[in-house]
Amino acid sequence: MSKLGYAWIGFLLIVVMLGIYGIITIKFIGVEESPIPWNLLIVAYVFLAIASTGLCVISVAGNVYRLRGYKVVAERAAFLAIITMLCAYIPLLVHIGHVGRMYHFVTSPNLYSSMWWMGFLYTLYLLFEAAEFWFLIRFNVVKLSQEATGIKRTIYRVISLGSRDLSEESLKRDAKFARLMGFIALFAALSAHFTLGTIFARLESRALWYGSFMPFHFILSAIRLGIATILLTTIVSYWITKKEMKMEIKEFFTGHLRRLFAFLIAFSLIYYAWLISQSVLHKETYFFWHLLIAGPYARDFWLFQIVIGKIIPLAILLHPSAGRSLRGLFTASLLFIVGSFVLRYQWIVVAQTLPLMALREGLITYTPSVPEILVVSGTFALLALIYTIGIRLLPLEKWYVVTKAVK
Amino acid sequence: MKISRRNFIKGALATAVSLSFSSQAWAEESEKRFAILFNGFNCVGCEICQLACKKRNRLPENFETILSPRTYVYVSAGVRKGKEVRVRYSCMHCGKAPCLEACPVRAIRRSKSGFVYIDQRHCIGCQYCIVACHYGVPKFDPENKVSSKCHGCFDIVEKGKKPACVEACPWNALDFGKRDEIIEKAKNIAKKKDGYVYGIKEAGGLGVIYVLPVDAEELGIFPRVRKEESIYPADFIYEAILVVLMPIVGYYAVKEYLVAEEEE
Ligand code: SF4
Ligand code: SF4
Numbered sequence: 001m002s003k004l005g006y007a008w009i010g011f012l013l014i015v016v017m018l019g020i021y022g023i024i025t026i027k028f029i030g031v032e033e034s035p036i037p038w039n040l041l042i043v044a045y046v047f048l049a050i051a052s053t054g055l056c057v058i059s060v061a062g063n064v065y066r067l068r069g070y071k072v073v074a075e076r077a078a079f080l081a082i083i084t085m086l087c088a089y090i091p092l093l094v095h096i097g098h099v100g101r102m103y104h105f106v107t108s109p110n111l112y113s114s115m116w117w118m119g120f121l122y123t124l125y126l127l128f129e130a131a132e133f134w135f136l137i138r139f140n141v142v143k144l145s146q147e148a149t150g151i152k153r154t155i156y157r158v159i160s161l162g163s164r165d166l167s168e169e170s171l172k173r174d175a176k177f178a179r180l181m182g183f184i185a186l187f188a189a190l191s192a193h194f195t196l197g198t199i200f201a202r203l204e205s206r207a208l209w210y211g212s213f214m215p216f217h218f219i220l221s222a223i224r225l226g227i228a229t230i231l232l233t234t235i236v237s238y239w240i241t242k243k244e245m246k247m248e249i250k251e252f253f254t255g256h257l258r259r260l261f262a263f264l265i266a267f268s269l270i271y272y273a274w275l276i277s278q279s280v281l282h283k284e285t286y287f288f289w290h291l292l293i294a295g296p297y298a299r300d301f302w303l304f305q306i307v308i309g310k311i312i313p314l315a316i317l318l319h320p321s322a323g324r325s326l327r328g329l330f331t332a333s334l335l336f337i338v339g340s341f342v343l344r345y346q347w348i349v350v351a352q353t354l355p356l357m358a359l360r361e362g363l364i365t366y367t368p369s370v371p372e373i374l375v376v377s378g379t380f381a382l383l384a385l386i387y388t389i390g391i392r393l394l395p396l397e398k399w400y401v402v403t404k405a406v407k
Numbered sequence: 408m409k410i411s412r413r414n415f416i417k418g419a420l421a422t423a424v425s426l427s428f429s430s431q432a433w434a435e436e437s438e439k440r441f442a443i444l445f446n447g448f449n450c451v452g453c454e455i456c457q458l459a460c461k462k463r464n465r466l467p468e469n470f471e472t473i474l475s476p477r478t479y480v481y482v483s484a485g486v487r488k489g490k491e492v493r494v495r496y497s498c499m500h501c502g503k504a505p506c507l508e509a510c511p512v513r514a515i516r517r518s519k520s521g522f523v524y525i526d527q528r529h530c531i532g533c534q535y536c537i538v539a540c541h542y543g544v545p546k547f548d549p550e551n552k553v554s555s556k557c558h559g560c561f562d563i564v565e566k567g568k569k570p571a572c573v574e575a576c577p578w579n580a581l582d583f584g585k586r587d588e589i590i591e592k593a594k595n596i597a598k599k600k601d602g603y604v605y606g607i608k609e610a611g612g613l614g615v616i617y618v619l620p621v622d623a624e625e626l627g628i629f630p631r632v633r634k635e636e637s638i639y640p641a642d643f644i645y646e647a648i649l650v651v652l653m654p655i656v657g658y659y660a661v662k663e664y665l666v667a668e669e670e671e
Contacts, residue, residue: 033549037534065663097532097552104512104531115535116511183664203505205541205630284631356543356630 005240012385019378022371023094031371036352040345040368041091044376046196047225047344048088048383049122050218053193054226055081056129060186063136064179069252076396077230078133078182080387081189084229085126087383094375114199121192128185135178138163139171140395155393193222200351207284208351217271224264225340227257228333235330237391245326246397254324262317265310265336272306291350296363300342309339440502440521440614441564442586443573444593447619448600449580450493452484459575463560476548479557480572487628490620494628495581497572498523498544498557499606500614509539514554521586521614522559530554541610541632559614586614593618608634 025031059077062070093099110116138160145156197215204210231253238245276293279285292301313332322328353363368376390396454470460480461468471478480497500522507515507523514529515536525536525545530553537545537554545556560570564583568574573583582592593604593616603622606613609632623629 030549033547037537037547095534097534097547098530101512101529101531104514104529108513108529110508110511110513112508113511113535115509115533119511179664186660199535203539204633205505205543206538352538356541 009385009388012381012388015381016378016385018374019376019381022374022378025371026094026375031369034366034369034372035364036349036366038348038352039095039366040372040376041095043341043345043348044379045088045092045095046348047341048084048091048379049193049196050222050340050344051225051229052081052085052088053189053219054222054224055084055229056125056185056189056226057223058226058230059129059132060182063132064182064186069248069256072246072249072252072397073230073234075133075136075394076234077226078129078136079390079394079396080229080233081129082126082133083383083386083390085122085129087379087386090379090382091375114195114202118192118195118199121188121195125185125188125192128181128188132178132181132185134161135174135181137395138174139166142166144395152393159394190219193218205356206351207282208288208347210285220264220268220271221340224261224268225337227261227264228336228340231257231261231329231333232337233387235326237387238326240388241391250326253326253329258317258323258329261332261336262314262323265314265317269306269310269314287354288350291353291363292346297346297350301346304339304342305346306339308335309343310336313339439519440586440612441559441584442500442521442589442606442613443559443570443615444582444584444589445495445615445617446580446582446596447493447617448596448602449578450482450495451578451580452482452493453578454482455575455577456495456572456581457481459571460557463571474544474546474556476546476550476555479555485628487621487626492619492621492623492628494617494619494623495615496542497615498559499542499610500559501541501610502613503611505539505541505610506536506545509535511535518559518561518565520559520561520564522561522564523614524558524561525554525556527551527553527555541630586612586616589616605629 055077058070059074059081061067062072062074063078096102105116105119141156141160142164143166145153145160148156194215197218200206200209201211201214234249234253235245276289279289291297313336316328316332316335317323319328323332349366353366355362355364457470457478457480458468460466461478464479466477466479469477470481472481472483474481474496480495482493482495484491484493486492502521504515504517504523507517509515510530511533512529512531514526514531515523516526517523532547532552532554534547534554537543537547545554547553548555560568564570569583573581582589584592590604590607593607596602596618597604600618600620602618602620605617605619605623606615609624609629617623619628621628624631
């Protein structure tokens with residue numbers, strides 16, 4: 001590994017450490033009462049859960065439905081889906097007051113609560129997604145374990161769960177199981193994600209969230225964010241491993257995926273325009289949109305959500321040369337990810353700024369506290385760290401090559 | 408069964424199991440339900456109710472004019488339409504309570520008297536109830552890391568006593584009794600004094616009935632809460648799309664899966 005590589009890992013470790021410090025502060029030392037119930041931690045959770053669902057969809061499109069192009073990123077997407085979901089749980093659990101009482105989810109479930117269903121479905125999703133990933137990489141991990149020596153060998157042995165089978169039948173069986181697991185994971189992911197949308201969408205009192213289109217739009221957001229993440233991470237990992245990107249991946253990225261991404265961004269712009277125009281009919285909803293488009297949140301809304309998060313990426317993607325270069329795709333997806341985070345932040349925070357029962361006027365103001373920021377950045381750093389290690393250790397692309405050879 | 412938009416959303420995502428639980432969210436439509444009456448014409452804003460509540464619940468006895476983990480009830484004053492308005496703020500004990508539906512671990516329950524309370528030993532502190540409440544009532548207690556709110560003194564009410572705040576009010580601004588009777592009383596006062604009654608139909612019928620000199624919902628004193636029987640036809644288009652689309656998408660998803668399987 002290069003010096004830069006070590007510096008990068010060192011940097012991530014420091015941010016993770018700071019995150020742990022943030023967790024300790026929130027959990028054991030105690031912090032100021034947050035003026036809104038769902039703060040930055042929940043924003044990060046929702047954001048990561050959205051990304052994970054999108055990555056699952058991409059992985060399944062390649063692995064289960066054998067869509068051309070998607071196949072080459074299926075393993076990477078599955079791996080990312082698992083680690084993002086695992087990391088998503090960190091801010092969520094930090095936010096929950098009594099993690100120790102969470103066994104009540106099993107002992108006294110409220111089947112009428114979207115929150116309960118979300119917990120249940122995401123757990124299911126994680127299990128099946130992990131199973132899918134394992135079947136996808138098992139063959140290559142076994143191979144690697146035979147080639148490797150020392151500690152690496154042990155790690156591969158553990159990952160392969162003791163399996164040593166390298167026969168052609170086992171490869172076929174793997175493919176079969178990977179598809180089945182992926183298929184179930186997809187349904188779990190979509191229903192979990194729909195339920196996550198419903199958590200917000202069914203709250204009549206929060207006009208910005210309320211509405212039956214919201215859960216659907218959540219799924220579209222997931223696919224968008226999934227595409228952005230897979231573009232970003234794949235390109236970056238080719239850059240840092242200093243390898244030439246395979247032609248197939250490059251074609252897929254600059255062709256189909258670019259067009260789909262551009263289409264989805266354009267669609268979200270139209271959806272926004274539609275939402276805002278609809279809100280005029282409804283006083284409460286309009287109130288919130290007004291805060292966003294012309295009120296105190298307007299600057300961040302226009303700058304981050306619209307210009308950085310949508311217009312610039314769209315322009316890059318549609319540009320004849322920039323859209324076909326990896327640099328262009330990288331920039332577009334990075335900006336889009338930044339924009340989506342701000343979107344999720346504003347969407348969750350602004351809806352809670354209206355005091356629901358008060359003769360007094362005035363909005364609640366919220367700025368994230370330092371421990372919250374530390375925990376969230378620590379979570380993202382941990383994610384990057386696991387990914388950095390993952391791309392060095394796991395066969396995230398060889399599968400495709402091997403199957404082709406076998407066929 | 409009345410069909411509301413919300414039931415529809417749930418119908419689309421939840422299963423028959425979840426629907427069988429729906430009854431718990433509703434207050435039993437029966438004579439058993441109790442209610443508190445707030446008479447805005449009599450209230451002078453002395454906050455003795457707040458003090459009594461704090462005594463009963465062993466909360467720190469400093470006055471607050473905001474709901475907090477230390478304040479379950481307070482009276483706020485303001486001028487609307489040239490009239491002085493006083494409003495008692497606390498949990499409304501909704502007949503169809505979103506907090507109760509929201510809580511994933513059933514830490515929020517409905518007592519026999521119809522009042523909604525939080526079992527704090529059971530609460531995991533996820534704060535969904537806080538976000539879900541129509542009226543922004545539950546508050547997070549950062550010390551104990553649980554949600555807290557007015558419980559309607561359900562424990563002593565079941566023994567035939569009045570809630571502490573009602574007992575304490577010296578101005579006859581609070582009253583307590585069977586919900587049906589309280590509604591009658593409220594209507595009579597409103598008729599006599601030319602006031603408005605709030606809380607009969609909102610959120611499945613509230614456990615606190617208000618008589619106020621102005622129309623509270625119209626003036627934004629209370630948020631707009633859907634009355635149980637109102638149906639917005641436009642809403643159904645979305646749900647109809649959902650109900651029709653899901654099976655079709657599901658069908659093709661499975662079909663494609665099987666086709667690809669054969670091709671293997
Ligand atoms: S007012 Fe809020 S806390 Fe009280 S019962 Fe209704 S939803 Fe629950
Ligand atoms: S904060 Fe407590 S009472 Fe409220 S929904 Fe969560 S677990 Fe239930």
